[in-house]
Amino acid sequence: MVTLANHFVRLQYNVQMIVVSEKVAYLSEVDPAILVHFLKSRRRIQVTPSLARIMRNERFDALLSSPRNFPPILARWITRSPTRVVIREATTPTVALAHRKMQRRVQIAVQLGYRLLYPCADAIVAPSYGVAHSLLQMASIPSHKLHVIRNPAITPDLFVKANAPLDHPWFRSDAPPVVLGAGRLVPLKGFDILLHAFARVREQMPARLVILGEGEERPRLLQLASDLGVAADVELPGFDLNPFRYMKRASVFVLSSWYEGLPNVLIQALACGCPVVSTDCPSGPSEILDGGRYGALVPVGDAEAMARAIVRALREPPEPVPAEWLQQFELDQVAQQYLNLLLPD
Numbered sequence: 001m002v003t004l005a006n007h008f009v010r011l012q013y014n015v016q017m018i019v020v021s022e023k024v025a026y027l028s029e030v031d032p033a034i035l036v037h038f039l040k041s042r043r044r045i046q047v048t049p050s051l052a053r054i055m056r057n058e059r060f061d062a063l064l065s066s067p068r069n070f071p072p073i074l075a076r077w078i079t080r081s082p083t084r085v086v087i088r089e090a091t092t093p094t095v096a097l098a099h100r101k102m103q104r105r106v107q108i109a110v111q112l113g114y115r116l117l118y119p120c121a122d123a124i125v126a127p128s129y130g131v132a133h134s135l136l137q138m139a140s141i142p143s144h145k146l147h148v149i150r151n152p153a154i155t156p157d158l159f160v161k162a163n164a165p166l167d168h169p170w171f172r173s174d175a176p177p178v179v180l181g182a183g184r185l186v187p188l189k190g191f192d193i194l195l196h197a198f199a200r201v202r203e204q205m206p207a208r209l210v211i212l213g214e215g216e217e218r219p220r221l222l223q224l225a226s227d228l229g230v231a232a233d234v235e236l237p238g239f240d241l242n243p244f245r246y247m248k249r250a251s252v253f254v255l256s257s258w259y260e261g262l263p264n265v266l267i268q269a270l271a272c273g274c275p276v277v278s279t280d281c282p283s284g285p286s287e288i289l290d291g292g293r294y295g296a297l298v299p300v301g302d303a304e305a306m307a308r309a310i311v312r313a314l315r316e317p318p319e320p321v322p323a324e325w326l327q328q329f330e331l332d333q334v335a336q337q338y339l340n341l342l343l344p345d
Helices: 002-010 044-058 070-079 093-099 104-120 129-138 156-162 191-202 218-227 244-249 264-271 303-315 323-329 331-342
Strands: 016-019 035-038 062-065 084-088 123-126 146-148 178-182 208-212 234-238 252-255 276-279 296-298
Touching (some): 016 044, 070 084, 084 331, 093 104, 093 129, 123 331, 129 146, 156 264, 218 234, 244 264
Parallel strands (some): 016 035, 123 146, 252 276
């Protein structure tokens, strides 16, 4: 969202951002020309009235929402605003709902929200065909409203950042190969499976594992690394605004998620020239890798299969992905598709 907003500003559009909390990781990267509104709502039920007040005062031509998509639709209904509302589904909803722990009444309310509110949006964006299919299972969405638009994961500054210095002894040319993971340290990312796979890799060859990101799973993952006897070869440096310099230098990038929407990190690793291994999770990896043509796909939750794929990638690195394939994820192309939806006239 920050990438698109900054790009629209460079194209001379008047852009504002509305965020729920001031504690967001990429706030420092927002263009100074963008006015940022903070809803400061502790409970989700409070988001809609706050958003409605902003929509009433600002009278936007169009609003793009992700991932909390119920409030914009409700806020437009409350205000009777002419604002065009385009919503983007960030993940695979049918799978996400099955994995999330929530009270039955909350789950029913969410399902009703998809069924009753999503068709009221002017347009709905899915980042992958898997997400689009999942949305059609959740709601009767008119075909003309549902659009598959990839994420703008490849930006010009990605390559500049990839070449930035990385002062880390594990990434020296004479050091053992580094297996890289990146994402929030939460259960859905499957980093415990990655650790089990890495332990199997270490039984066959010297290697190290770096997982970028922060989250609730950090203590459990560190304990698991210790239990598996690989703690000395595992590092969790935390969140880094520039993961691309790691991708540029890693020997293989691994996505271990249970489910996704269209994982940016997998696309960005490919753009940085890093071989990849990914779970064949719903949704996105298979589409990004063209069914396994541009990287290994392994069953979700299968540490043994993941370990075998990592070893193959380390011993026989694949050819770089053609630039033509990666164009579908480039900012200029993706941003224009969003503009066509937001301002169709």
